[in-house]
Amino acid sequence: MKAAELTRVGPAEQVVVCKEVPDAPAPGKGEATIELIACSINPADILGIEGNYASIPETPSPLGIEGAGRVTAIGDGVKDLAVGDLVMSLYRANWSQHLTLPADQLVKLPAKIDPEQAAMMKVNAATALLMLQKFVKLKPDDWVMQNAANSGVGTDVIKLARKLDLHTVSVVRRKELIRPMHDMGANVVVLEGPDLAKRVASATNGAEIKLGLDAVAGTAVQDMAECLAPGGTIVNYGLLSGKPCTLDPHQVVFRDITLTGFWLAKLMRGMSKKKIRELYGELSGYFLDGTLKVAVEARYGLEDIQKAMAHAKREGRGGKVLLRPNG
Secondary structure, three states, X not given: OEEEEEOOOOOHHHHEEEEEOOOOOOOOOOEEEEEEEEEEOOHHHXXXXXXOOOOOOOOOEEOOOOOEEEEEEEOOOOOOOXXXXXXXXOOOOOOEOEEEEEHHHEEEOOOOOOHHHHXXXXXXXXXXXXXXXXXXXXXXXOEEEEOOXXXXXXXXXXXXXXXXXXXXXXXXXXXXXXXXXXXXXXXXXXXXXXXXXXXXXXXXXXXXXXXXXEOOOOOHXXXXXXXXXXXXXXXXXXXXXXXXXXXXXXXXXXXXXXXXXXXXXXXXXXXXXXXXXXXXXXXXXXXXXXXXXXXXXXXXXXXXXXXXXXXXXXXXXOXXXXXXXXX
């Protein structure tokens, strides 16, 4: 069967290859075999491949944080899954035609969910929802601010906030993004740049903003702090600028601004299997009722993995790039 492999750390479009590997073994006790239907190429995949994420991967190694598929066989003792079930994989190396995994690494999904959408649910949607729930106790009509609003997480934040009756301030880098953000439900959309705090205060009529979600780091953290109410919290979950978070002591000491971090993989390591299933059960509902839907720009087979990597790195894409391991 075919699978993607990281040969060395470097440019993703050069160092990831498609290889013939041994077939997935028959499932043993407590295991299940799945056929992968769709796999997302997530920014975290690219960062890891290129050595810019939490740790430098060993090579050669399999790849792929996200994937959804269908159960083709189950081993003894597996009670919660059956052949034919649609599942999302919690495993972190999913770019393969088939996998045999412990059953507790699979989350059973509603039969009517789109497998491609399910393949994009594990990271971005979960990150957006948990950041809205975990750090500040928000109530209807509260305001949330974010940058990189056109990113996968950013658009999920807008849609989930609207579902939860929250208002959003979304910061973007390009003028042509303003209307699409409004069209998907953003309340206020502003361009990054000078006098951000004044422009945000004007656009929100001086609303008290308690929570800021930062994917950029660098000076964007200070810019966001100046927009938040005293006692506000900034959650940094990305490093798009490649620079350290900048936050001056005035914001910390005199305005009581808190800066904290969010990494889904670390959080999930401390979650029970029950809580993980509840999380993805809630998110499945949002995909089924249309609250969440992710645009797909392109689909590739594993044999075209290098083209897929290059496409996923393009700026200004109109949707996600997916792998379809089995066609």
